[in-house]
Amino acid sequence: MKTAVVVFPGSNCDRDLMVALELVTGRAPIALWHDDKELPEELDLIALPGGFSHGDYLRSGAIAARAPIMREVIAAAGRGTPVLGICNGFQVLTEAGLLPGALMRNAGLDFVCRDVKLEVVNTQTPFTSAYRPGEPVTIPVAHHDGNFQADSDTLDRLEQQGQVAFRYAEEVNGSARNIAGILNHRRNVLGMMPHPERVVEPAHGGTDGRRMFESLFSAFA
């Protein structure tokens, strides 16, 4: 399985994501720079990591979403290549228009950094097939702008079309309908605020994130 992680100035979870991908796929991901003009051929996954790209200036993910590499990421997503955005990566995906809605300042205004309980809502995706439907999992969050908002028509559509991948099982940041992660209509793009790459081996204190990478691996191995 051939994977790539896009690094923006200010990304800080890129290394953890690469370690998690290599652990599960057995192959080190290719690191791409925001200013790269083209993607390696035949990628099975493009992952956008967490962090504070461009200092979160203007809006979280806004500048990164207009980086040269993102034109290629958007084109690849259009061809069906799986794209995973975690935390700041999720913010970049909404800013780039690959996912609907927006991630706003947490309702409590605090930066939230702790383990949270989630429900896996949709397991019929290449990202979540190794989970059980409705399964409770614990994955950490660490964000200031994770409050997912969209108009009610969009929220209804996301729910009716199976585009909600993860829901918070507790109050975290004020997100509409407790949405923690969403898919595009084609289900090849997933954005989520929790950090699965931070819980992939027992020494991390949990392994509930590992099956996301195993799901992807089994889809492409």
Add this chain to the structure above:
Amino acid sequence: MKARVTVSLKPGVLDPQGRAIHHALEGLGFGQVADVRVGKVIELDVADGTTESQVAEMARKLLANTVIENFKVDLG
């Protein structure tokens, strides 16, 4: 030549920062405030002859997130 882009949250979009400021104003005794909304002003130094529609294009493509924000352009 200056262009000023005022970005504001759309009506109905929750504004937790505005709410916190509202509470703080009430704490200072300003009981007459009904609501507070926080936006931003972006001032651009642009070439003479730049049109309002060109600046609006900048706002649509980058300066505002039109999913949640409205914008207003003032030239001059």
